[in-house]
Amino acid sequence: MSLRFSLMGPVRAWRDEEEIELGPRQQRAVLAALLLNNGIRLSNDQLVSMVWDHPTPSAVMALRTYVYKIRKTLPELNLKSRDGGYTVRAEIVDDCRGEPLEGLRSAYFDAQRVRLGDYRLKAREDCLERELDVLELQKHVAAFPLRERPRALLMRALYLEGRQGEALDHFHRARALLNEELGLEPGPELRKVHALILKGDLTPPRRPEQLLPDLIDFTGRVEEIAQALRTLPGAVGITGMRGSGKTALATRIGHLVRGRFPDGQIFVRGGDVAGELLRAVGVENPVGDKAALWRETARGRRFLVVVDDVQDAAAVRDLATPGSAMILTSVHRLNELPGVTWLKTAGLAEREARDFFRKVLGPVRADAEPGQAEVLLERLSRLPGPIRVMGGKLSSRPHWTTGMVLLQMERESKLDGVIPSDCAAMFAPLIAAEEQLSDPERHMLMCFARQDAEVIDSHHAAEMSGADPGEIELVLESLTGVHLIEPLVLGRYRLPHFVRLYFGRRTAALTT
Template identity: 25%
Template sequence: MSDVPLRLLGPLAVLDAAGEPVDVGSPRHRETLAALAVDAGRVVSTDMLLDRVWGESGRGGTLANLQAVISRLRARLREAEVPAEIVTAPPGYRLEVDLAAIDAHRLATGLDRAREALAAGDAPAAREHLATALGWWRGEPLADVPQMFARAEALRLEGLRLTGEELAAEVDLMIGDAAAAVVRLQDLAAQHPLRESVRGQLMRALYLAGRQADALEEYADLRARLVEELGVDPGPAVQQLHQQILEQDPALRPATQPAPAAPATTPGPPAAEPPRPSRIPSTDLLGELVGRDRDVDYLVDLLRAPTSRLVTVTGVGGCGKTRVALAVAHAAERHFADGVTLVPLAPLRDPSAVIPAIAHAVGVAEGGDPFAALLDLLRGRDQLLLLDNAEHLLDAWPEVATLAAACPGLRVLVTSRTPLRVRGEVLYPLTPLDLPAATRLFATRAASVAPGSATSADDPDVVDLCQRLAGIPLAIELAAARVRLLTPADIGARLADVMAAEGARDLPPRQRTMRAAIDWSFELLSPTEQAVFPRLAVFVGGFDLRAAEAVLADVLDRRTDGSTDSNHGGSALAVLETLVEQSLVVAEPSAGGTRFRLLEPVAQYALTRLSPADERVARDAHLRHFTDLAAHYEPSLRGPGTVDTLAGIEREHANLVAAVEWSLASGQADAGGWLGWHLWLFWWVRGALREGRRLMEGVLAGAQDDRVRVRAGAVSSALAFAQGDLAFARAGWAVASDLARATDDVEGLPYAYGGIGLVALAEDDLDTAAAVFTETIDLTVVAGLGGEWLWTLSHVWLGTVELLRGDADRAAALVDAALDAGRRRDDPLAVYIALFTAIQVSVVRGDFTRARAQIREGVTLSMDTGDHANLAYLLEALAVVESLDGDGDLARVGVLRGAAAELRAGAGGNVYGYYRPDEALIEQASATARATRGPSYDDDVATGRALDVAAMAALADA
């Protein structure tokens, strides 16, 4: 079985070509591989991978760490020659592997072949297929992967195994091996005591094994359990089997006719009318169902599993629930002896009309109690019901759930924008299309409406448009219909028009436009929910519960008479729960806890429901909340918790930027200035220089508070300096410094004045730089706690000056003081900035072993904090070491310089103009390597540029 190297049916196992186990690395590596394997052949976004693997703990869940894990997995799979490859496929990764190389796929295909053999009457072949399929089972699937995604996949695979066991028992009975069937079925009955098909099979097997009394006792136990737990008697089929056993009916002997395709149920009473298996409309005229193969396959498997009698497909309006459900019905039809029946529910308005509608659809004669008649009929059927559009009839579903529980051969597939909240319901949230499928759908539909168009799925404008439409198929199809008149770029510029654009005339009115699709959900909300929902449109990039509470406080506290009461209107959590259930809000687990978001078309709709007065109230509350949040985060940027704080700001960065932008648009620049002051170090570390500078220049233009003007001037100058704009930085820092002195702003002054020294250092004015840094150190002491971080950096900068002057000992003393202070505060940013100058000191002294150790420490800290600009400088320092160290490797110099150049390009600027003493050494290192490597040097550089960030960082460990 070494041709099946990827095994999920037990603890995760990977085998090489010889069948030997492959060590893929740490538990985190195994978990990441599993997260890709359960969706083998499909793109899994980086966000989804982070949520699946790190979501429950949140520790270390950064993009850089994910890239490092992926890089390690790729290397191990290649080294072991495992026929599986992890490929980069925006917006994430895809595990490319022949599905036959995965044991879970072998299990599923083996069950399919067994059913086909049973249908053909070939019991020995069916038995062989089942033995092979079930032989792959090694225990609980993915038992060593604790995350929720693995538990969900394990549940699905366990359902397949149980189906296989039922089929195997039926084969045992067909070939006369009743004793083997008894052993197998007793196991299944113990696990699923209310499953009538299993208990009926066991009764029949016991009887055929000569154990009539045990068979009758089995019936008595089943009846007692059903009455106690469900309040119902066994179905007619099992009751008839009981009577046949009492009468020792010869018909219980195995038939010679071919077996049915699914596990046989025992004979039941004749149906009221002959079943009509093909009661679902053809989908031929609806066009290709793009990007949903995995959803359809999963749902078909789910409906065949013994644990999934009632499955609800949920999702936002326009995501394609009905279309997918029809495809599932067509694919599953052959597995149900009595076929599939579609019951459209959208025209109904009264929940009490649901049961009569189902009864009529399946052929129950009119008159009498429709529920009782339906229960009697469906107990004897092997049938799938497709109940479409259920969200407005929620009071009907307890009775439907009772039907599903009491009828062993019945499966119910429901489409609804909200869960039904009934016992036994299995939810399947239908998510929007991933980006490749979304762009392919756009191109396909565009070609159908404008055959001569050259619209490509790879067109950047198409990609951007599909991202903004959040992968919602209805929105994408409505947009694609406009390519007859507009280019994709023009459509994107008029996205509001897409909301109102009309689709096919033969669609129901609520599905002809995106606006109508969302209107349908909006009208189902309560007045409080209708007031809350539009306010959520002020968030950008999602939000957490606390942010929602802050923005919604006004409407949730408001009485109907205009006064306020904190107990009125319900909690934000309760309202969000309803909005999530209505598929108007998406709830997603993340490393920082549950986050909520509105898909872009839904957010656009919500804004149209928000009055100007309510919008201002909501945006002002949004600004206050995120200013407070930034103030809360700021101290942790310079001490313990820096990595988690950076991750937290990253999650909320879009909201923080939106809050500053609102402050500028609404005449509240002072508020935005304080938010930017709390946030600026994040912009520096993460290389968001252009955006941060734009915002703080806007603050500087509108601020009234002198303290805000000092800080806005200092920050905008710092970010300009990082971009290499020395003229702006010089002037801005000088103005801010003068203003800070004039207003006695002791905390703001060192941040403004110290920058003047950085410009002097960048321009080789070492005397001025030394004087400014020396005074800045004194100013930071006066500033107190607010100046501790700058005290550390000022020592680094002064140490850089001394190194340029040729005093390595004095430089070392200053940098060591900075390192001690940074480590004492557990401040990774200060430590890795100081480390770079410490590396330069080690290089000047010829201590390359120490320099390499310092580089490794700096690289680790840079990766932890996501500071790719600093990583670039560290890689260049390593290039210098490789060229100067007698044991160095000149072939690595070009690779390191290429990697550094690529990182710096991504950072958007020069970043650190005070990293200067090694500039000549870097150029010398490149010249030496080029002279030695010749034309290969350019190939080395290209190799470095092509590496991902994790592989670049790994160069420090080589």
């Protein structure tokens, strides 16, 4: 669930897309004072002096009453008294409304209105840049005739509507006004737009819409989605083993919040992340410090950036920009990245796995053999990727039962360990994962599988592998880092059934 606020116009708040009633004026004034000092502790005396110019002795009691009501209305703010004061940490958005802090009156709010005035103008002009509406730009230019940025935007809008002559005429009128009023020539932004119009090189701003399609059968992950929505527009990382649905979860979160990022959504899969971000917004063949160029390009804009399958922290370090959001997926949890809230995907919960299997296969066939379906889902460790593959396989064989698939899996496990072609898709996540393993890591998983052990401790692992106990700890922790085994308590680990199934076949292949 996402909570966000606006101070541009009346003080307003939304929970997801639903606006929240914030109560009487003085209660909104207390909330506004806290939001204006986002992340800073304010004492009772400070809050009273901000809200009331001439406070009466009852002001402190009134303040406590308003804080109590704000807590009840907005429990997500976690507004608790600490060290004799209050602190909030909240997402504050620019929604291009009217006068800042509308309706709030005190010397403090009057001073804040002046401070927010330029910020409001910038927020309004950011909106106008996204929309390039000629009529709205003409109104804004008339209201603020000496501001050059909206004049440059108006010239762009006129040119893109095919009104080249009017755009050039507007430049000459702006130049005359600036000379007459200030004795100045047009600034670099106006001159640049003028030159581009003369060359015919002015193009519409690119608004990327690159999110992958949302999956209509997406199931579960309610807690993970709620945590991500609370975190955005901060950075969210999603980690888990291959096949656990990291990309699907990132895509679902992206579609839920895309409306909050009006400058577009960018999807990048590994590689040159900074370069791909720049190309997505129209910067072709970027050179030099691409991360710095991206931050400059994205300044003042709100993008949603999804970077899938991040291989190392360096690829995404220094790419975060204020107002934009970044969702990362990675097999490895990249702890060296600051300010990232990490979520972990594993197998679905039992009920979620059943629901997903029913969506893929169809409820009639899935419900016909509930016991067999449970066995199959457990063997797949309730991972979304393998469930989709096996459900699709059953769908393509209308006369097969779930029990037949289980029987086939049993027969195949007793063969020479070669993975049949129709099972390769099911095991694709682990085939890809094995390619990244070192020899000691691969050997350890095969030892686990040979013992058919679900839980094993580090001492037993050392005995099985014949390796030094100190080295074994490093190997086990490395396998934990890519989610092929799960840590339970110190020195004890669990091997997921699906991983055990795959490496059991690989062991059979090598011993045949």
